[in-house]
Amino acid sequence: MNKQMDNVAADAGIRGGVHLSQRHDSAHKHVTGLAEYTDDIPEPAGTLHAYLGLSDRAHAEIVSIDFDAVRAAPGVVGVLTAADVPGSNDISPVGKHDDPLFAEGKVEFHGQQMFAVIAETRDQARRAAKLAKVEYRDLPFVTDVAEAVSADYPYVTDPLKLERGEVEPAMAAAPRRLKGAMRVGGQDHFYLEGHIAFAFPGEDDEVTVYSSTQHPSEVQHMVAHVLGVPSNAVTIIVRRMGGGFGGKETQPNIFASITALAAKKYHRAVKLRPDRDDDMVATGKRHDFLNEYEVGFDEDGRVLAVDGVFAARCGFSADLSGAVTDRALFHADNSYYYPAVRLVSRPMKTNTVSNTAFRGFGGPQGLIIAERIMEEIAYALGKDPLEVRRVNFYGDGERNVTPYHQTVTDCIIERVVDELVESADYQARRQAVLDWNAKGGVIRKGIAISTVKFGISFTATWYNQAGALVHVYSDGSVHLNHGGTEMGQGLFTKVAQVVADVFQIDLDRVKITATTTAKVPNTSATAASSGSDLNGMAAENAAQQIKDRLIDFAAEKYSVDREQVVFQPNAVLIGNRRVSFDDFIKEAYIARVHLSAAGFYKTPDIHWDRAAGKGRPFYYFAYGAACSEVSVDTLTGEYVVDRADVLHDVGRSLNPAVDKGQVEGAFVQGMGWLTTEELWWDDKGRLRTHAPSTYKIPLAGDRPAIFNVKLAEWSVNKEPTIRRSKAVGEPPFMLPISVLEALSMAVASVADYRECPRLDAPATPERVLKAIDRLGGREA
Ligand code: MTE
Ligand code: HPA
Ligand code: MOS
Numbered sequence: 001m002n003k004q005m006d007n008v009a010a011d012a013g014i015r016g017g018v019h020l021s022q023r024h025d026s027a028h029k030h031v032t033g034l035a036e037y038t039d040d041i042p043e044p045a046g047t048l049h050a051y052l053g054l055s056d057r058a059h060a061e062i063v064s065i066d067f068d069a070v071r072a073a074p075g076v077v078g079v080l081t082a083a084d085v086p087g088s089n090d091i092s093p094v095g096k097h098d099d100p101l102f103a104e105g106k107v108e109f110h111g112q113q114m115f116a117v118i119a120e121t122r123d124q125a126r127r128a129a130k131l132a133k134v135e136y137r138d139l140p141f142v143t144d145v146a147e148a149v150s151a152d153y154p155y156v157t158d159p160l161k162l163e164r165g166e167v168e169p170a171m172a173a174a175p176r177r178l179k180g181a182m183r184v185g186g187q188d189h190f191y192l193e194g195h196i197a198f199a200f201p202g203e204d205d206e207v208t209v210y211s212s213t214q215h216p217s218e219v220q221h222m223v224a225h226v227l228g229v230p231s232n233a234v235t236i237i238v239r240r241m242g243g244g245f246g247g248k249e250t251q252p253n254i255f256a257s258i259t260a261l262a263a264k265k266y267h268r269a270v271k272l273r274p275d276r277d278d279d280m281v282a283t284g285k286r287h288d289f290l291n292e293y294e295v296g297f298d299e300d301g302r303v304l305a306v307d308g309v310f311a312a313r314c315g316f317s318a319d320l321s322g323a324v325t326d327r328a329l330f331h332a333d334n335s336y337y338y339p340a341v342r343l344v345s346r347p348m349k350t351n352t353v354s355n356t357a358f359r360g361f362g363g364p365q366g367l368i369i370a371e372r373i374m375e376e377i378a379y380a381l382g383k384d385p386l387e388v389r390r391v392n393f394y395g396d397g398e399r400n401v402t403p404y405h406q407t408v409t410d411c412i413i414e415r416v417v418d419e420l421v422e423s424a425d426y427q428a429r430r431q432a433v434l435d436w437n438a439k440g441g442v443i444r445k446g447i448a449i450s451t452v453k454f455g456i457s458f459t460a461t462w463y464n465q466a467g468a469l470v471h472v473y474s475d476g477s478v479h480l481n482h483g484g485t486e487m488g489q490g491l492f493t494k495v496a497q498v499v500a501d502v503f504q505i506d507l508d509r510v511k512i513t514a515t516t517t518a519k520v521p522n523t524s525a526t527a528a529s530s531g532s533d534l535n536g537m538a539a540e541n542a543a544q545q546i547k548d549r550l551i552d553f554a555a556e557k558y559s560v561d562r563e564q565v566v567f568q569p570n571a572v573l574i575g576n577r578r579v580s581f582d583d584f585i586k587e588a589y590i591a592r593v594h595l596s597a598a599g600f601y602k603t604p605d606i607h608w609d610r611a612a613g614k615g616r617p618f619y620y621f622a623y624g625a626a627c628s629e630v631s632v633d634t635l636t637g638e639y640v641v642d643r644a645d646v647l648h649d650v651g652r653s654l655n656p657a658v659d660k661g662q663v664e665g666a667f668v669q670g671m672g673w674l675t676t677e678e679l680w681w682d683d684k685g686r687l688r689t690h691a692p693s694t695y696k697i698p699l700a701g702d703r704p705a706i707f708n709v710k711l712a713e714w715s716v717n718k719e720p721t722i723r724r725s726k727a728v729g730e731p732p733f734m735l736p737i738s739v740l741e742a743l744s745m746a747v748a749s750v751a752d753y754r755e756c757p758r759l760d761a762p763a764t765p766e767r768v769l770k771a772i773d774r775l776g777g778r779e780a
Helices: 002-011 027-032 070-071 120-129 145-150 167-171 218-227 252-265 275-283 321-330 365-380 385-392 411-423 424-440 491-503 529-555 579-591 656-675 737-751 765-774
Strands: 048-054 062-066 074-080 111-118 133-138 160-162 176-184 197-201 208-211 234-238 268-271 289-297 303-315 340-349 441-454 465-472 478-482 510-512 563-569 571-574 578-582 596-602 607-609 614-616 620-633 639-648 706-711
Touching: 002 133, 048 074, 048 120, 048 252, 048 275, 070 074, 070 120, 070 411, 070 465, 074 120, 111 120, 111 252, 145 289, 145 303, 145 340, 167 303, 167 340, 176 268, 176 365, 176 656, 197 252, 208 218, 208 252, 218 234, 218 252, 234 252, 252 268, 252 706, 289 365, 303 321, 303 365, 365 385, 365 441, 365 737, 385 411, 385 424, 385 441, 411 441, 411 620, 411 639, 424 441, 424 737, 465 491, 465 529, 478 491, 478 529, 478 614, 491 607, 529 571, 529 596, 571 579, 578 579, 578 620, 596 737, 620 737, 639 656, 639 737, 656 706, 656 737, 737 765
Parallel strands: 048 268, 208 234, 303 340, 478 510, 639 706
Antiparallel strands: 048 111, 062 133, 074 111, 160 340, 176 289, 197 208, 197 268, 289 303, 441 620, 465 478, 465 596, 563 571, 571 578, 607 614, 620 639
């Protein structure tokens, strides 16, 4: 398909406009090492290096810290503690003042930063940081979410309740009922480029920080607060991250603030890059959840009532846990209509690192319960789980209102699933799996379809805004800047495609430039999958302003109607005079046309009343479905994913190649979350899985052996988003829930599918083996 579209474009249009498959603008630089990351920036003479001093208690008063040995260590220039902070020693992203930059008086998790060592080299700083002698007075602590619930540990932020209909009577009247609980594991971001910041002092109160951040404006504000200077003194720059995945939405504040503080204090450039173990220990991760549910249903498998409680391990501070646990509730229905429903969140405080954003932002941890409920009902009724899913899909008429009272008006899940069932040959393959398992061998198979309906917009409504800056230089080349950040997802490429399309110029005429708070202010995090929706629109708006001025200029100068000024590929047609774009721009410049514009966009028609639990928090939904087949060795618990078929909705894709890459990457990352990536804290509250030696992310070989990923090419966003596309970053992350449920089926086969095996996530081989044992599989 894309080949064909590209050829058409080459003949008739510009190179690289919208809806065409374009390689990521930096793809060749990523693989050859030419892409510049923060650590590649040449260090000026005299650059200093900072390193974190971390607590080794889960909860304790700090009685004293003796830095003598640290200060005496080779290369050490100084030590920074809370006492060195001229402004506020707090980097809470939500204004709760519960996130000290340096622990003061007490530590609340094992690995909390208490101080920073500044030295001539990174190695010197890192070694010296271990030499501090800390005297603690231990306090009781809780690390696990279930323990936190039973110990009545506090919430880190206000819980949310979503309610619609009368749950008790509906539950009581339901012909069938069941209760269940599911633990859903957390996840380390494991970006290839870890956290890093590099600060340069300026004159007066000024400082510039290169930060690996998804949220330059927040880093700017945090650095300003810490230094006690206004935001206009602080400039943040990020050309790209080597992956963020949500891990760089708030966590960069630690590193940027410390380097800025040190740069101002010593008046030298200062860099801070923790090693992988410390990055994993000291920065927040995906929240693990303990979810409990009760569901009432009828003999057809139709849900009548759902009552759910979603408890999350938030860690020691609020960070983004409020919005994360809210989003879990917003997705606890997934594609399914619940006639009566009550969903409650429990954002539990624990003495662990403060958990944060991670692809899906709580959505996956909520959505997985909807899928589990479908499986539970199917096992209870002896049905194909697909049948149960189908009778519960959001539909027309009454059956289209969510637990948060938003009406679903764009539901395409039935068509997506129908097409997937067909292309994946689900029915025949399910029969083959059943036949295979009926033979009773050691290797058992499972196959499952799961669906995704993911809400697009920040639920913090004010975040849904963006700015852009476009300059057209007098030679006709274009400089593009916007508030979004590039973390590998292809945002810069897509937004440049939009600008190229507005001016009808080849994509390589548009220069993509580093995100900086000095060019576009007050930006939102590049998060919630909203990067291209928001920044694409803002950039289009900026380019369109310039284009409008150019049209006015041409119409006046050549005495033609505005309609007679037409932008053609790399040229402009004015009446019947055709000039190249570059010559036209030169003319416009000479005529003193303003060739620069700031663009802006805010998402329309969204609102959310959290106290009432009602509103339209999402502008639209993105949909998808996946069918996964697995083989499980019932003697060892080992398994492989033999095949996965995906059909995913990105509306009218801005760039099918990039979007398909996002779907594939999200699927594999989601598989890691649900299968092998296990976080484990010991009885001292230490994270023991803090390196690739103990924490297993998927390898190339873990990719499904057959992996058919397709975009729903017919889908067009009903809302006027940028060129009718849909957000793609997070929604496909939840597709591999089909892998977990396929594993469940393989396990269930050892007991003739009488029982839903209720596999918790991650379904590590160990956990799969235990489930088989529990069902009596190995005796059989
Ligand atoms: N893709 C890559 N390659 N690297 C990343 O860090 N982050 C994901 C997703 N895809 C990520 C990624 C997350 S968590 C989000 S919210 C979106 O990209 C953010 O970018 P977007 O809004 O431009 O899609
Ligand atoms: N998603 C991702 N990041 C966020 C959100 C959200 O809904 N709200 C605040 N930060
Ligand atoms: Mo993505 S978790 O919203 O950065």
